[in-house]
Ligand SMILES: [Ca+2]
Ligand SMILES: [Ca+2]
């Protein structure tokens with residue numbers, strides 16, 4: 001390959017590269033799972049899958065994520081006043097093993113939009129490694145007592161890559177073809 005062609009290809013490569021990387025824009029993806037509240041007894045499990053809307057595996061990148069789960073005891077005021085047991089919950093994410101059991105409190109009722117105050121929220125902030133596929137499988141298990149699951153929210157922060165437009169790709173292709181023809185012509189003129 002001659003020097004000129006090499007530098008042309010390098011330039012085209014740089015253009016293609018910058019189209020894919022330099023034009024990435026910050027993005028937030030999320031997914032809410034909010035079924036009718038489920039009673040989870042000791043030893044019982046529920047399973048669900050979060051899928052980040054709009055995230056493209058292998059194209060976009062995620063550098064931060066947070067999962068928040070809303071739970072509450074099924075008895076008024078949790079364990080401390082009228083609670084019926086020491087409710088404890090544990091989680092499994094993408095089959096990586098159970099978390100340490102955590103106490104479930106909360107007022108003992110789902111008060112609609114007030115749930116942020118009266119239910120217990122549990123947050124997990126180190127799930128980035130599990131999100132490259134855009135999916136998070138969650139299992140919630142009753143470790144002791146009984147409590148209700150309200151909802152779960154996954155939020156991920158990252159960069160949305162700009163994929164080159166078809167027109168740009170066509171242009172690059174035409175450029176390469178042009179150079180290949182030029183090369184051939186030059187070679188032919190040398191052989192004469
Ligand atoms: Ca995953
Ligand atoms: Ca209970």
Ligand SMILES: [Ca+2]
Pocket residue numbers: 034035036037149150151
């Ligand atoms: Ca719910």
